Amino acid sequence: MKVALFVPCYIDQFYPGVAVATMELLEKLGCTVTFPMNQTCCGQPMANSGFASASAGCDKNFIASFRDAEYIVGPSGSCVLHIKEHLHHHEEEAAATKIRQGIYELTEFLTDVLQVKELPARFPHRVGLHNSCHGQRGLHLSSMSERVLPSYSKPEQLLQMVEGIELLKPKRVDECCGFGGTFCVFEEAVSVKMGKDRVQEHEDNAVDFITGVDMSCLMHLDGILRRKQSRTRAIHIAEILNANIR
Amino acid sequence: MKVQDHASAAAAFIADEPRTDWHDETLWWVRQKRDKAAHGxxxxxxxxxxxxxxxxxxxxxxxxxxxxxxxxxxxxxxxxxxxxxxxxxxxxxxxxxxxxxxxxxxxxxxxxxxxxxxxxxxxxxxxxxxxxxxxxxxxxxxxxxxxxxxxxxxxxxxxxxxxxxxxxxxxxxxxxxxxxxxxxxxxxxxxxxxxxxxxxxxxxxxxxxxxxxxxxxxxxxxxxxxxxxxxxxxxxxxxxxxxxxxxxxxxxxxxxxxxxxxxxxxxxxxxxxxxxxxxxxxxxxxxGRSRQLGRPDFRNSLKCIRCAACFNTCPVYRRSGGHSYHTAVAGPIGSILNPNLDMKANADLPFASTLCGSCSNVCPVKIDIHEQLWKWRQVLVKEGYVAPAKKLGLQGMAWLLAHPAVYRLAGKTGRWVMRRMPFLVNNRLNPWYKQREMPTPPAQSFRDWYLKNRKS
Amino acid sequence: MSARHHIIKAVADNKPAFVPLPDINLDQVTGYDDLAAQFATVVQSIGGQVVPVPGWEALKPLPQAERAAGKWVVNAVPELGATDQEVSSMDAVQLAGVDMAFVPGTLGVAENGAVWLYESQMINRLLPFICQQLVLVLERKALVATMHQALLQVDTAREGYGVFIAGPSKTADIEQSLVIGAHGPVGLTVYLIG
Incomplete structure (x- = not known):
């Protein structure tokens, strides 16, 4: 299966290890993975700040990068959701539509398209799962505590395939971490307070790692963890699913 | 008297952390009672x-x-x-x-x-x-x-x-x-x-x-x-x-x-x-209701039955208190109703959200609250109700991200600066750094890695 | 032009395209095997109590017994004896002293413990609210499962006023601590007959 890898800009720049893990994992599972070299950003930071109208150049660049891809996979629920909901371009609407329909967040690609039943992964640690909102409530990667519907979780389903992992849930299973894009700086006080509260519930479970499908949430939580010199660290789910620690 | 915007008022509220925790936990308890009733x-x-x-x-x-x-x-x-x-x-x-x-x-x-x-x-x-x-x-x-x-x-x-x-x-x-x-x-x-x-x-x-x-x-x-x-x-x-x-x-x-x-x-x-x-x-x-009725993107906010479930579930509301919304109806629903009443005075409110979507999920009449928050942001920017500095910054960012070569150069330069001169970003002027560490910038981007390891 | 005209015109100009009403299919609504048990459980959970009685006879001595204890008891239930019609013309100042009121209900709702009262059953609209203890009397066969059945049976346009009452008056406005007896009755008992 041919996959075009979508690497969100901040992952490219700050967390290349997450993209490497994503690429290696997909390759292990038999995919041929390419990385379109001219990609930059999905445009979400502008759009969520009210500047969707200014992101036409960004959208055009995204379409040029991914127009020929059959499957597009990205290790970020939030960026993938943004593309799914908002990628349009007046000159390229057919190509944009094809991309909106062909883009997947990593875990949903693994469970729904590749239908992965087992993984050659081992990660002998206590791990807390953070349900990032855009992946969960936007892409429906898992059921939501507010809704009266059957329960499921694609990230959890995959993590359960990892040998040695001990998965722990925080008390509030799906509360937002407070990252929220530019919210994290324009509403700094609330953002940090939300993050501190999430971190506390995971630390109460004495986890070694907090994981999730969105590195942006994890970057925010990790910043708080490191500031308080916690022994807990944030790690992207791709790095766990690709790990083989003996 | 100038009304404090949401972010400043929220920061003042949070300054009393035990009280904020109490407020958050009490309203979360109400949210849990709601869940129990709904699941019944x-x-x-x-x-x-x-x-x-x-x-x-x-x-x-x-x-x-x-x-x-x-x-x-x-x-x-x-x-x-x-x-x-x-x-x-x-x-x-x-x-x-x-x-x-x-x-x-x-x-x-x-x-x-x-x-x-x-x-x-x-x-x-x-x-x-x-x-x-x-x-x-x-x-x-x-x-x-x-x-x-x-x-x-x-x-x-x-x-x-x-x-x-x-x-x-x-x-x-x-x-x-x-x-x-x-x-x-x-x-x-x-x-x-x-x-x-x-x-x-x-x-x-x-x-x-x-x-x-x-x-x-x-x-x-x-x-x-x-x-x-x-x-x-x-x-x-x-x-x-x-x-x-x-x-x-x-x-x-x-x-x-x-x-x-x-x-x-x-x-x-x-x-x-x-x-x-x-x-x-x-x-x-x-x-103002008839005006709201005429806005296709926002008219269904008029379906609201004022149950306040969106308040109780909102992680921002719970940690910022109702008064930080400086309007009669606070919370997520208030943030989509109030810009209709006065766009200028309430331009901060649609930004007082992480767009987590929990509000829309609890809403008994299925108002797409978080989507309307997003849409109000677009309207407010278009109508010019956003700080000039923010506007300049985001337009600059949009330009940079539309130009891959500039983006790569900026990324590389930025990481280089952060590695060599961390004090330039790790200071009190950077709201991120105030209570959080910055990510550690790696020497190479993923693209650099890909060029070396996959693209031969 | 009048405000009325302006508003209705603005609404007409700005309203969206017509959307039909949904079909509300009661097959999709919860039912209960034992309506009385469900009703009693819910009433208790909201601070009231349900007392099953086999027939009217068992209830008849109650108002008199309470009166004998020195209470001002108002009876609005014809099956329990003479009703106190004189309260119909009393004002709030006078009624403020009522200790206990016996009022008949039309139907009870198992899902939420609510009892419907028509204005004509209260003698005075204020009675079920101003008394210290409210006693509602209801026939077991008048229980329905949910509000859907309740609102199909009750004719809200029959009289000038009516109310669903579920439990005693309550508030949690101080730190979310539940306090029974806000302004209205501090206690509610439902006698379920049959």
């Missing part, structure tokens, strides 16, 4: 769909239903008034009060009267109106607005209430027992009720088919007031209309469960005609 009904999601569809239908046929409602109310012997804005609403009520030379007035909870700033207005006219909902009476004593549309005094601790009651009701100093304080309010307010001449109430639902208005309370204050007084004035935004009495079943099943987790409020009272010798008025208010 297997048809919950179906009920939400019905409620949503009934409201969609009503909005699409609203002019007809308003006329039907008025016709039936008039036939029931009720006087119907129409107010285009808050000022007209206030004047209409003041005129009724003046015409009767009435002194003793009680009011049960009405968010519409808060929206119209009725309390300030009527006080300036030299008329005293006693709020009779316990929470509203507490904040009225303190000269504060309610901080929550269902739990008006949720920002206060029992110590605060005790001090307020000691001052106004001469309760024992330092007695913080809610039972004791409520009993004191009961004595005080029952006295107000039995002597009241005019009672003002809000309206939860107005039934077009019968001309009746429905008022829901737990305390019984709406009924105590209206059945004591010789004049009843019910105030409603025009979106309170529902077509038929049988539709009440859907809304009454959802309202209290969504609001507090109760299966229904203690009292769901249906007022159709004044009692013999009584006078009944209904004031139907627009105040």
């Amino acid at each position: 009904l297997p048809e919950w999601e179906q009920l939400r769909s019905w409620a949503s569809q009934i409201k969609d239908h009503t909005l699409s046929h609203l002019d007809h239903y308003l006329e039907e409602f008025e016709k039936n109310a008039l036939a029931n012997g009720v006087q119907v008034h129409w107010a285009e804005d808050g000022a007209a609403h206030n004047r209409i009520i003041h005129n009724i009060i003046r015409n009767h030379s009435i002194q003793r007035i009680v009011k049960s909870k009405s968010m519409l009267t808060e929206e119209c700033h009725f309390n300030e207005y009527i006080r300036e006219q030299g008329v005293e109106v006693v709020d009779t909902d316990l929470g509203e009476r507490i904040v009225q004593f303190r000269n504060e607005p309610p901080s929550h549309i269902v739990l008006p005094a949720i920002h206060l601790k029992k110590q605060d209430v005790s001090e307020t009651f000691h001052e106004h009701l001469q309760t024992e100093k330092g007695n913080n027992d809610p039972q004791y304080l409520t009993a004191a309010a009961r004595v005080h307010l029952r006295d107000k009720f039995v002597h009241s001449e005019l009672a003002i109430t809000g309206v939860n639902f107005a039934v077009a088919e019968t001309g009746a208005v429905v008022v829901c309370t737990n305390e019984g204050n709406a009924d105590m007031g209206t059945h004591s007084a010789r004049v009843h004035i019910a105030c409603m935004g025009f979106e309170k209309i529902i077509p038929k009495a049988e539709h009440l079943s859907v809304f009454l099943r959802l309202l209290a469960r969504s609001a507090t987790g109760q299966p229904i409020t203690t009292y769901s009272s249906i007022f159709r005609k004044p009692r013999p010798g009584q006078e009944m008025h209904i004031v139907i208010v627009d105040n």
